[in-house]
Structures are given as structure tokens and as C-alpha cells.
Amino acid sequence: MKRTPARISQLVFLALFLILFVQTEYRGRDEINAAVNTFFRVDPLVMFSYLLSAKSWTWLLLPAALMTLATLVLGRFFCGWICPLGTVLDLVTSRIRKTTPIRALRGNTKYWLLLPLLSASLFNLNLSGLLDPIAILLRGLTFLLHPLMGLTAREGWVALYRLMGERRDSLAPAYNLIRDNLLPFRDTLYPLALFSAVILLAVIALERFETRNWCRNLCPLGTLLGWLGRFSIFKRTPGGLCADCGACRDLCPTSFEEGHLDKGACVLCLDCQSGCPNGRVAFRPSLDMKGAGPLMPERRVLLGGMAGGLLLAIPTRFRSPEQVSRTLRPPGVRSEDDFLKRCVRCGECMKVCLKSALYPAAYQAGIEGFYTPLVIPRLGYCEYNCTLCGQVCPTGAIPRLPVEIKKREVIGKAVFDKNHCLPFARKIDCIVCEEHCPIPEKAIRSREITVIGLDGISKIVKEPYVLEEICNGCGICEYVCPLETKAGIEVFAVKNRAPISQNPANPPANPYPP
């Protein structure tokens, strides 16, 4: 990599991305001031798909609106100066030997990706995050690379204990420094981890065929920015290759395959300017729109792309009732439809979730819910005083709520399974669920019932029950249920997610009256 302003900017933003990524974790404070969501909030693809699907505006995406304006004026500079995935590609591409470009990717392929995404958004299916470059990078990091790093470090640390025992303590300060600042706190294994990494690696592997292959031929964000960038006021002179030189063809990472600079593909890295052996290249302001290519892709691509979106949006909606009943969304999400319109599937909520409650849906939420976050209470529960997922969601699909309000938001409702729950099934005491229920008035309570034990002897057992009115579905009951076979209590999704009342109509009796 040469040390040009664009390269320095790329490295700075990649470093920023990684720092924010590591920062997206509970580090002893209830608030995360700067999270990696910043990158999505400047992402015009996220903004346009949000506008089309939610059909409303959120100030969270103001930076993306500014980026759109900047692109209209300056061109597709995001790809050459900011995009962390583009930077990763630039960093590795010189180590990958090139064969010939894939012809099939040329031309309209990028529109066949972008247009269905946008038109599906119009039909309430917001899939843009699936192919958004920042989301692809983030999911690869969140679901595989970061946990891998954490597990490796942790396994090593455990191995040291087996080796040294108590004497390992002398090394603890060094390990704690890494653990507290770099590693994920929990060792979470995610579904789709391998898939996410394979997608990321596939994008990188495309470099085998030509530089910035993903960016110039596939990336929907890049395509969108390129289309906006064609209105930019900067025009390169000369427009094409010089008859006596042609160095631009090798210098340019994204264009010149047709012998001229495609304005929609130019990422403004300015390598051609700094590398021109004759000093001829310049980027100058000009209102001349000649050479920018056609404004719209061919009509059949436009119409086909729109139809593709419709075809995507409707048939992917099917979900079985079993899936629906366990589609538990993060706290504050009151409507499944509104959530799907806004969720970018970026994975940040799942990264930040304190108790590993959130996982990407593989099949559980139907095809349309692929990669959206699900609460899986048997694996982790929603911590009562925690509001982190709402803080890092870039689009507000998970609303950012004050803790007092978040505590009352309903994820689902807990239901006992009397065939498994010990006091019912085996007539013995347990009520671990009641103990852990965080609602101060206790949404799980118990009553003393005289039962005939399985040994035939009459005895008193505490039988638990759920006060549905004040259950917020946090899932800690299902999480801590000590049964190994199947939890004796489970949380199910409900349609009416009106927040639980602050003053329950049925105030609990004080077991120790004054």
C-alpha cells in the first residue's frame, strides 16, 4: 500500500471500525457512547432501504443522509476512503495472484442485486443488510472471528491453570488486561458462524479474479453510491486511456476495463493521479455530465429487478406456528412487522448482549427473518437492568429505552410445562425460577399445596405459577430451570406486547406483615 491520503484515511477508518467493534461490549458502564453502529448510520443503503420499508424517517440515519449528499457532490469516495471491507480487500489483494475476470459478473449483475433489495424493501421486506458490505464484515467478526479469538485465549488461560495451578495468578494482570479490553467477556458460540465467515471469505476470494471484484461488480452499497456519484461535480481528465501510455488500466482498482473511466465505479482513490508517469491526470470540478453513462440501467433490468423484489417479499413470509410462537425479539420490539422493516441484521445486538440471549435466526424466523436476532432463553436471558441492544441498534429497530421503561417491555410470556416442572411432575420442591424472577413483585410465585408424593406419603410442596400480567418474558426462568431434559417453564411470543403495569392490580401479600 502506498502512503496516499486515501490509503491513510482507509487505515484510520479500519482502525476506528475495529476499535468501535471491541468497544461494543459491556465494560462496567450502563451506557455505550460510541459503538460500531456509527458505520451503519452513515450507510446510505441502510437509509434507503429503511425509508422504503418503514416509510418513515429516523434521525438516527441523519449521517447517512449527509453521506448521500456528500456522494452526490464528491462521488463514490466512501468506497475508496472509508469502507472497512474495501480496505481489507485492498490490504490482501496484492497477495492474491490474479486470473482473468469473470465475465458473468460484469454488466448488470450489480443492478440485479441492488434493485430487488430496494424493491423488496418497498414491499416491507428489508433485506439490504444481508449484502451490505459492512454487515458482511461485522457478522464475520462477531459470529466467528471474535469468539474464536476469545475461546483461544480462554482455552490457553485454562491450560495454564492445569499446568501451573494457583501460580497462574502471577500472570493474571496481563490476562485481565486483554480480557477486559480486547476479548469478548463470554464464550458464546453462534449459529451461522461458519456461514458468516464463508461469505466474508468468499468476498475476499473474489479478489482472485480482479481487484475490488466485489466492489465493482456486486456490492449493493457500492452500486448505490456509484449511481449517486455519477452526479458528482468532479470530472477526471483525461476521460480515457492516453494513446501513448495506458498506465491507468493497471493503477485503477475498479475501472478502465472498457478503456475509459466509469464514473460510477471510480472510488476516488486518486492512484491514477499520483501514479501518472506524465503528470497528466487531474480531477477538476465540472458540470459536464458527458461520459457518465446512462442514468438508468436498461428497462428490462429495472423492471425485472423491481419484480424480483416482489417475488422475494411475498413467498419468503411463510412461518410455521411453532416458529411464530418462539420468535422472541429483543426488548422493546412490540411488532414483528415493524421490526422486520427496520432490522439491518448487522449482528451488533447479538454481539453486545450481556447474557448471550440473542442469536441470529437461521430458519427459526422463516426465510424473511434470516440473520435477525432472536432471544433463545435456554441459552441466555435478557438482563433486567441492561439496555445495551437498544443502544447499539443503528436503525432503532430495537428502540433505545431508558432502563425503567425497558424493564416493562414484553418479550413474551412464561408458561409452565407441568409434565416436566418438578413440583408438578415429581412432587418435590424447586422454584429456582421464582428465586430468579427479576420483577420486584415477582411474576413467578408459588403456593403451598398438600400433595401425595410419589412415595405415597402426603406432604407440602411449593407449586409455582406465573402472573402473566407482570411477566416481561425476560427468560431467566427458562434459563435457570435446573431440569436437564427440557425446561419446565418456557417463554412464548405473544402478539400483545403492551408494557407491564408499574403498579400491578394484584399487589403481592407481604409474607412477614409488620
Next chain:
Amino acid sequence: MDRRTFLKASGAASLLAPALIREALAAQQQPLVAVAEGKDYPAITRRAINAMGGMKRFVKAGDVVVVKPNMGWDRSAELAANTHPQVVRAVVEECLAAGARKVKVFDYTCNDARRCYVNSGIENALKGMKNVDCKQIEPERFRKVAINGQFLKEWELYDEALTANVYINVPVAKHHGLSRLTLGLKNIMGIMGGNRGYIHRSLDVALADVNAHFKSSLTIIDATRILTAHGPQGGNIADVKVLNKVIASTDVVAADAFATTLFGLKPSDIPVTVAAYKRGLGEMDLARIRVVKA
């Protein structure tokens, strides 16, 4: 005194003497429970410890001490779900003053460990203290231990508790849905690993098993404020009663028995206390416990 009366008296004395001596010894063995009251929590903690003979009685120079508070819940100090940070700090300071080489403070939390350490106020109260480790539980340090109890034959216990020279049990007094109260005997669960919910099916026997196997040198019950309902984690300030008391004893059963009275209950109301008493782990009969104001 003539010979007859002398013989009578000496005969009677020789008959009664063993009983008298036994009585006198019993008075010596009567477990001591110190109760300190006041609004200055560090001060009453120290007074309670001093009434038990001072920390030097338990901690020798160079010892590694574990101070085990209850900090299992993501609740702030005033909600009485965790041991008061000032009480914990005072105990730790006393240990250091007695010459402890290292004081370790930890609990196997129910909520997210980081949040519990922060929100309980304990991590912050100990911040910057030399030779004090307020550390997270590391799962690899749980070790399967033969307990040979009535309910638990073996269980995973935390090695840092097992290897410490001195273990000081610092629970908070609070209500508990299953065991009615959670006090010193139940606070032992913080060094237990594995599927802890499993022992709920026979909680009193299981806790007697573990307490019989692993004993604390000193129990200091934080009753500066107690949680009277919706325990063990509460969350409603209306369930909290401020008592400004700290209780100390070397007999965990006696300490628990006395603390029970703060809730208006009798020791016999608490199955865990009864099970531990029957196992010979301490005294629960209030008439046989010497309570001193410290």
C-alpha cells in the same frame, strides 16, 4: 461442723461436682453471638469483629483470606439483595490489619457477574486497595470434592475457597422464596459450581452437607438493612427494612438463629437452620446462645 454433717456435705458435693463442672463447661461452650448496632456501618462491623476476639484471632500474618459476601444480584446496595459494600470493606480492612497477605473477594453470581460486581458497589468499594483481589469466578477453578453428605455425595467447590487459610462468610440477611431466609448457611452456595438449581429439591439437607464439609472461620451477617419479602433479589425498596445491625459469630448456626429473630421468626421456622443444627454444625436454641451487644 461435726463429723456427720461434714461427711454428708462432702458426699453430696462429690456427687454433685461432675454435674456442676459440666454445667460450668457448658457455659463456656455456649456459642457467642455479637450484635453491633449503629449508623456507621464500618464501625459496627469492627465492633462486632472485636467482640469476637478481634480479627487477629482468626487471621495470622501471611494468611490468604477469602471474604465471601453475597453479591449475586444486579441490584444496588440499598435494595438489600447484596452485602453492604461498607461492611465488606470494613471486614477486608480488618483482615489486612491483622496481617493477611492477600484478601480475595468473590461470589458466583446469579445475574451477569460484571453487572453484579459493579452494581452491588462492592467492586468499587475495594478499588485501589493493596493486596485485595475482587475477582470474577473462573469456571476451571471449580473442583469436584467428595462431600459424602446425605443428599450430596460430591460437588464442585471453588478452589480459591478451599485453599485459603481463612474463610470469612459475610452474607446479607434476606428473605428467600424457598428457604424462607437466606443467611450464613445458604451463602455457601457462592462457592458451589455446577447446576446449583439441582440442590433446590432438597435444599436444607444439601446445605447442611456442604456446610458440614466446608466451614467458615467467622460468619458476619450484614443486617444493616434486611430484605423482608420477594427475596432473594427483591428490587422494591418497600420490602427493605433498615436495622443498622451487624452480627458476628464463629458458630454459623447460632448467627443464623439470632438473625432469624430480626424477621420476627423462630430459628425452628427455617429448615436450613434446623437441618444444620441436627447435623451438629452449631447451636440454634436461642436460650443456649450468649448474645452480647458489641
